[in-house]
Amino acid sequence: MSKKDSAASVEEQYDERGRLIITDPSQIPENMTEEEVVDFWDKYAMSEELLNESYIEDDDLPPT
Template identity: 40%
Template sequence: MSRKRSKIPLTDPKQVPEVMTEEEARAFWDSHEVTEAYLAKAAVREPEGPPKRTPTASQSINLRLEVNTLKRLKALAARKQMGYQTLLKTFLTERLYEEEKREGVL
């Protein structure tokens, strides 16, 4: 009778080498097994990517614009497939940056 060798239990996805040849991967998985703890950690692992934007404090204001200016702003925002208020905030932020840079504040 041949006795089965026990496999090394893996409890964390970080225990698995990131780079392996096909032969190394076969040998690794022949000698290791995944545990419930491993699966639980792998399930909640967030994909890598750019950091999430942190929310900043904001304040509502009232702004009076000429009717024609508002129509043009809304039309441009629609062409860019974004909200007109978002577009307006982008314009203000970009222009403020340019002015501060020109004045040497930045």
């Protein structure tokens, strides 16, 4: 079973605000306008696992 197939078979989960929790970066649309980004994140939230995978260490950030 592929990663995509296993993700489709998982029951949808929602956070405390009623947003659908996404579990894979491929679920985030690319090339959204600023308005679309705001609308998207009003409806969706990242899973804890996805947040941890996407975490950037302070040392990896560009200098300010």
